[in-house]
Amino acid sequence: MSFRDKDILVTGGSGGLGALICRQLVAEGARVTVLDRVDSAVAAQTLKHDLGSPSGLELAVADIARRDWDILVNLAGIQHFGPFEAQAPGHLFTSYMVNLVAPARLTQAVLPAMKARGRGQIVNVGSIFGSINFAHFVTYSSAKAGLRGLSQALRRELSGTGIDVTYVAPRAVRTALNSAAVLEFARLTHMNMDEPEQIAARIVAAMRQRRRDVYLGFPEALFVRLNALLPGLVDRALSANDRRAREMFAR
Numbered sequence: 050m051s052f053r054d055k056d057i058l059v060t061g062g063s064g065g066l067g068a069l070i071c072r073q074l075v076a077e078g079a080r081v082t083v084l085d086r087v088d089s090a091v092a093a094q095t096l097k098h099d100l101g102s103p104s105g106l107e108l109a110v111a112d113i114a115r116r117d118w119d120i121l122v123n124l125a126g127i128q129h130f131g132p133f134e135a136q137a138p139g140h141l142f143t144s145y146m147v148n149l150v151a152p153a154r155l156t157q158a159v160l161p162a163m164k165a166r167g168r169g170q171i172v173n174v175g176s177i178f179g180s181i182n183f184a185h186f187v188t189y190s191s192a193k194a195g196l197r198g199l200s201q202a203l204r205r206e207l208s209g210t211g212i213d214v215t216y217v218a219p220r221a222v223r224t225a226l227n228s229a230a231v232l233e234f235a236r237l238t239h240m241n242m243d244e245p246e247q248i249a250a251r252i253v254a255a256m257r258q259r260r261r262d263v264y265l266g267f268p269e270a271l272f273v274r275l276n277a278l279l280p281g282l283v284d285r286a287l288s289a290n291d292r293r294a295r296e297m298f299a300r
Contacts, residue, residue: 050257053078058118060084060100060155061125062092065224069249070124077253084109084155085125100125100151101143109151114158120256121159122172123152123196126189130231133187141188148192153199160212167211172256173200177220177266185234193218197262204261213259219248220266241266 052074059074061067062083071081071091083089084096096112099105127147129136136144156171163169178186179193200216207214221227221242234240248265255263 050259051078052257055079055119056117057081057120057122058084058096058113058155058159059092059122059124060151062122063087063089063095064124064226066222066245066249067124069245070122070252073249073253084113100147101127102146106146106151106154110154110158113155117162117166118159118169120170120172121155122174122256123155124174125151126174126176126226128186128189128226128228128231130185130189130228130234132185136188144188145192148189149195149199152196156199156203160207163212164210169212170215170256170259171200171203171212172215172217172252173197174252175200175216175218177218177264179218180264201262213261215255215260215263217252217255217260217263218265219243219252222248 055078057074057079059067059071059081060083062071062081063085067083067085068089068091071083071089074081075091081092082094082096083092084098084100086097086099087095088097089095096109098109098112100109125147127140127144129140129144152173159169159171173196175196176189176193178190179195179197182190182194197216197218200214204214221231221240222245223242224245227242243266251263251265
């Protein structure tokens, strides 16, 4: 599929990974609009909204519903790393809003026009953490698991409409989303972290090929299959890393 003259909306497109995706789409001839809290240095237009509150999200929904979109890329995300009980209630609420509720509501906003034209694509950028639900990433993992379920259910519902749903799940990516504590955990556990340029290219490739479910990284992609079939085996494989995380927060 060519992106030339396609109207593409990218949430979180001003961030490190988002900017790389937008730059590649623009280079391939797309008309890219970013939905973010800060202006994009790449896209011609930025719609500035806060997806972390119901009122902010509904303003975003009203804004994008006025236009026809060929592709919606739900990329925006936030993360909490640490004991679940230590996450502030406001941050917990915002985590589910940005990572799961916003993609669902924005998709609702663009679907009527896509259905009327008989074509379109929803691209949900999830995470390996949504299939292998990691300790100390409870809200992030569970929200991304919800995004994976949303993508699969929606794909079945939209069968025959000409609208494709692509779910892309990278493993950890070296971006500003990672706190100092996450980087320390990655060092202690030898966690694989990919460079954002590589992941941006693979997300755009999945969009172009209109792929369905794409899991990035080995052996993490294999662990996704194992976790679905033998979760106890994955529990044991991750237990040493879970212990290291507990020790980090016990200091």
